[in-house]
Amino acid sequence: MTLPAPSGDVTALRSALAAAEYTVDGVEDLLGPLASAALHREQTVPAERVLARRADDPRATLARLFLLGQETTRGALDAALPDVGAAGAQRLGLVQTAGAGSADAVRATCDLRPYAATDAGGPVQWWLASDLGELATGRRLAADHVLGAGGASTTLAQVTVRTPVSRVLDLGTGCGIQALHAARHAETVVATDVSTRALDYARFNAALNAADAALDLRAGSMLDPVRDDRFDLVVSNPPFVITPRSGAAGAAVDAAIGAFEYRDGGRSADDLVRDLVTGVGAVLAPGGVAQMLVNWEHRRGEPWTERVGAWLDASGLDGWVIERELLDPAEYAETWIRDGGTTPDREPEAWAAAYGAWLDDFAARDVEAVGFGLVTLRRPVAGEPTLRRLEEHHGTLRQPLGGHVAASLAAHDWLEQRTDAELAAERLVVAGDVTEERYLTPGASDPNVVVVRQGDGLGRGIQASTGLAAFVGVCDGELTVGQIVGALGALLEVSADDLAAELLPAVRGLVRDGFLAPADAS
Template identity: 80%
Template sequence: MPGLTSPPSPAGDTAALRAALTASDYTVDGVEDLLGDLASAALRREQTVPARRVLTARSGDPRATLAALFVLGAQQSRAAVDTALPGVRTAGAEALGLVRSAGHDDGDPVRAVVDLRPYAATDAGGPVQWWLASDLGELATSRRLAADHVLGAGGASTTLAQVTVRDRVGRVLDLGTGCGIQALHAARHADAVVGTDISHRALDFARFNVALNAAAADVELREGSMLEPVADERFDLVVSNPPFVITPRSGAAGAAVASALGEFEYRDGGRAADDLVRDLITGVGQVLAPGGVAQMLVNWEHRRGEPWTDRVGAWLDASGLDGWVIERELLDPAEYAETWIRDGGTTPEREPDAWEAAYGAWLDDFAARDVEAVGFGLVTLRRPSDGGTPDGRLRRLEEHHGTLRQPLGAHLAASLAAHEWLAARDDAVLSTERLVVAGDVTEERYLTPGAADPNVVIVRQGDGLGRGIQASTGLAAFVGVCDGELTVAQIVGALAALLDVGADDLAAELLPAVRGLVRDGFLAPA
């Protein structure tokens, strides 16, 4: 039922804890090596039986003790915890707010109060290995989440970290910091980071995680809603995994969900439909410095009779910023309802009445606005360094539901830089430039059996978004000779003579395509 309460958040000196976790090899690689491929894969699917079997069999290993305690929520003996946390022991972990012990004897049971697990990722700045504290999830507690639940690093958090531009910057804003994972990533390439959240409890966890993993970093944490805590300030980068979930808010549907599920601070922003996302996109420019970039993972509605690109495109126009939206996933209303009802720990098996009430309310809410589907994806915004003009702004809205080669941050940064480079060059100036083919680009040729010439040529990139462009004979030949030696005009002139066409006509055909290839990273200035 709504109203579940959470234990106090952890706090205290983390230096000894960091040393103990390192000494016990409580790392992603260390735990996966202990579990093996089968149990590790099952655990990623939130299936615990294989992991429990392995951890029970390896109970003397400190990694087994810590994984069973903090990931699976299984009680461990005081003696085992003492061994697994040298220099900290059960008493120190209890003082930090990580565990509770039933007594002081070696055999007395110890239970975790929070989830504390190793974290490893690779962003555009390279690999990282940390430990993250958050609230124990349904996997460990077998019950629905509390309203003030603090999430660890889930799939969306990892994705945002991987797609974020990692250029060296002065100030970064992590809007909706949660357990602080984006602030930690940002601290690696920023002089100062400000993390904000409406949840005081989330800020406590973020403070603990920063102290545990980046004690020397300049990270300031502030409580407040959305952009309010940083009004009148400017940042070079804003990252946000905001509470974007589209939850019924008004009328009978809103009342039904509130009664059945309650609200969750980490995901429910208190706004109807996708208004929170709209307001964030249109308002974040107020805190961006010239040249500053904002990146966020969000939802938006697909409404009957209105292309989503028109709705979200209008938000980009209203922002006055360069804007690039990549839709990564699309869910129908039923799939969306199921995803977020389960996310809070409610299941049809455990709470059938609450499940049915919430499910119906979600469908009613979407039907009231003619919502046919909900898109999920990445929004990248930038304040042009020179103010820019509407005609010169970046405005891209596209669907890319396939696989990506992560981390994507460097590719996005290069594409933003390419847009600025192209915007400063008309076709006459572009024709004087020399271009080179990116190292990840390949060419695919498809021929009818027995034919001498291909009828389809695909130029494909192996990095970034993995785009494939069907190229004309002239464009394929152009790309093939871009080695930095000849200018664009010289290549066009040579190809025109070879193909027996007018140079001006060929330039009119090729230059727009060449601009697209530069923008998307197939070609780069020499």
């Protein structure tokens, strides 16, 4: 199948899509909340009914063609995309036409949809081309399918640090979405993928949305194309899915549903993720950060924090791992078998064979669950790593999180440079998003529980002692940490040294997590 290719028509296409209001907001406004919500669940009937009533709207023509995979006419596409038309869209590789007449049929050869997101650098609004999905084709995905911007892609874009840098690596670029985000704050972006088909889509999407970006596309597996390079930031949504790849289980999955380049890295268990975590430091410049969304196994008798923590230790890097989601083996198998387009009602034998193979593969390694989350790594500018943090946060996030991640890394460095005595000489202020919750037994005058809660970032809630709650309440930048501890000691009738021993570790945690900040940084 012809792949989209940038040409002289791409600038006109960008203008025409914008003029047609073929944007996320524009399509949702056209469809209305009911049909939009159904389409997000991959149910097309409500959308089809709306689009049939609004057939003269350019957005309806484009949505039918590129989102639903339905035919339109050459005349309708000419009207929807003036100065491009069906002829220009065909030159770009977006459609195939049955003839030159206005009533002749036109069919999309790819998915072209609006994309909107807000990362740590602000909002973006683009259009992304990728392969047509199961919803449009009614078939299982092909092995070389190039995925558009899914939930993981958007999440990674939102959690990525967006400090202006010189060089960024987008490892496993797919359709190029992370490279587009990175191009807004980097001088040069290198994007790699094992799939040359994916690189073609990334090239087209860059031409459509960021024509001036310095984008270097390279074919190859994992870090192979960049072994001699160094980067200030590495972002990766790698093929992290844990798929049976060896023995009878691997053979059964291959026979039942095959493999998919965008998600299956060809390695057993979570070995690909382990090797990426332990190896990515080789291409990081001093102070460089790597961020990736990955899976890891929870094995019986071995806490995941020890297992993944060993990867951090082997990396030689600062490491921060946040587990966002946890699935049992059955849930995990169902998710990824269905992801490729195989369903129990349409292909019951393939479904059952793949399902059983996944369960056998996990059982062979005593896997009890699979974690999904964010790994942030950083090469120290000098000396040994000082950050090793592994935590679970299965609640909602306050996106975009990239600014919070950057601030937390900076706060860690600030704390590492200060002894407790030096911290005691600092002045702190409470962040503007912090609130306090008090829980009292009916009739009581004093609270049983005080929770200091963060409104931004990870939305953490910290149960605070009487002394810590009082400390936070006094942090307005006027008094030093030591002065506040001394005053609270006198008020609570406890030794200031004892109170400092209790409070300073907690204060360090609150600074690290963004509840408190140095007064001179506010």
